[in-house]
Amino acid sequence: MDVTAATPQVRRAPPNAGIYLFLLGFLGVLIQLPLGLDAVGFGPPFEAANVAKTLAATGNFRDPFAVPTGPTAHVAPVYPFIMATAIRVLQQPGAVVWSMILLNAALSGLAAAMLPALSQRIYGRRTPGIAGAVLLALSTQLMPQWEVALAAVLLLAAALAIMDAGPVRAGLWSGACILTTPLSLPMLALLLISRGKRFFAIGCVLALCVCAPWILRNWMVMGAPYFIRDNFGLELYISNNDKAAPDLIRNEALWTQHPNQNRAEAAVVARMGEGPYNRMRLRDALDWMRSHPRQFLRLNAGRAFYYWMPPAGEGWHVYGYWLATVLGIAGACLGRHNRAAMLLTAGAVVWWLPFLFIQTVGRYRFPSLWVSALLAGYAIDTAAARVGSRAGRHVLDPSSAPEPVS
Numbered sequence: 001m002d003v004t005a006a007t008p009q010v011r012r013a014p015p016n017a018g019i020y021l022f023l024l025g026f027l028g029v030l031i032q033l034p035l036g037l038d039a040v041g042f043g044p045p046f047e048a049a050n051v052a053k054t055l056a057a058t059g060n061f062r063d064p065f066a067v068p069t070g071p072t073a074h075v076a077p078v079y080p081f082i083m084a085t086a087i088r089v090l091q092q093p094g095a096v097v098w099s100m101i102l103l104n105a106a107l108s109g110l111a112a113a114m115l116p117a118l119s120q121r122i123y124g125r126r127t128p129g130i131a132g133a134v135l136l137a138l139s140t141q142l143m144p145q146w147e148v149a150l151a152a153v154l155l156l157a158a159a160l161a162i163m164d165a166g167p168v169r170a171g172l173w174s175g176a177c178i179l180t181t182p183l184s185l186p187m188l189a190l191l192l193i194s195r196g197k198r199f200f201a202i203g204c205v206l207a208l209c210v211c212a213p214w215i216l217r218n219w220m221v222m223g224a225p226y227f228i229r230d231n232f233g234l235e236l237y238i239s240n241n242d243k244a245a246p247d248l249i250r251n252e253a254l255w256t257q258h259p260n261q262n263r264a265e266a267a268v269v270a271r272m273g274e275g276p277y278n279r280m281r282l283r284d285a286l287d288w289m290r291s292h293p294r295q296f297l298r299l300n301a302g303r304a305f306y307y308w309m310p311p312a313g314e315g316w317h318v319y320g321y322w323l324a325t326v327l328g329i330a331g332a333c334l335g336r337h338n339r340a341a342m343l344l345t346a347g348a349v350v351w352w353l354p355f356l357f358i359q360t361v362g363r364y365r366f367p368s369l370w371v372s373a374l375l376a377g378y379a380i381d382t383a384a385a386r387v388g389s390r391a392g393r394h395v396l397d398p399s400s401a402p403e404p405v406s
Helices: 017-030 047-058 079-090 094-121 125-138 148-164 165-178 182-193 198-224 231-241 253-258 263-272 274-291 293-308 318-332 340-358 360-397
Strands: none
Touching: 017 094, 017 125, 047 079, 079 094, 079 148, 079 165, 079 274, 094 125, 094 148, 094 198, 094 340, 094 360, 125 253, 125 263, 125 318, 125 360, 148 165, 148 182, 165 182, 165 198, 182 360, 198 293, 231 253, 231 274, 231 318, 263 274, 274 293, 318 340, 340 360
16 A cells, blocks of 8 residues: 555645635626625715715815715725726716726735735645635625725735834835724734834834824814824714614614714704814713613624624625634634734724724724634634544554455
């Protein structure tokens, strides 16, 4: 018997896995259009698209709601500027929509293709990243009216730069990510500090330099140096009141009291100015939370659950989120002695913390979903390795061979 022939082979990722994963993410998103599985939408209900349209027409970053409300920091600047550029260059609405669809399909493919490189850094092999990338691609819903695909790619790029590059590159990627989605700040700060105080200091200074022009713009135009966005008071108020529900889809307050849905409320924003309006709503939210502690705690518990296990009413993609959560927990437990994996796990938890207090929906989690997908990929890869190892031992065990026929 040739023992070497029966020895289990080391599982290696194919050299062109990145290309295949890119195509899976790219085409997997595009195929949602003819199947009716996408969530594409542009126009008045979408704040970033409203700002982009005004920016393209007037050069002013303003009016995120259905009626003119003045200068804004309600949305982060990067994605509206990208959409405004597409509007100016292409001009035709159909061409603009298709350009954003193709951009987001490419970003989805890029996120999937990048995950094996991070897996190599975390686990010393690419196969967990390949399994995680497949799960990520199958959990991605096409929604080019939001910046979530871009935010996912930038967060992945920043994490890779922090772990593998110097502080300059890490700081610049982190700054670009924060300018696109300021929610990434706590997670990136956690990753930066893990590299030491000097690395952290240099990275933070450079990230702040990237964001500083926008903060200065907010100070000059909005009257206060808001850190990228100024909408926390409104979001807290919409998420914590008598009509509030834990998840965005069923939150009656969102559909009846938000300035984007309620023209009378938008008129209040226009009259007061966005900054004073958000400060007023912040006080309202805090007053309600103090006077309704039990309801507040129930909302927190619901938001905690629905963040990790989104309600099925959101659409088909939530089943991928469920799988990423369950297998991700298993992967985190299996890799609990891997410091880098635990650091990413902690980063995903830090990303989640604001959504204890604010209504949740799947797209809020999506920029960090790749962490759960990678952990899930590690669980899948570990299980496959153990099954393969048992099968190999069975082949090598002479007692398991069939009796020869005489």
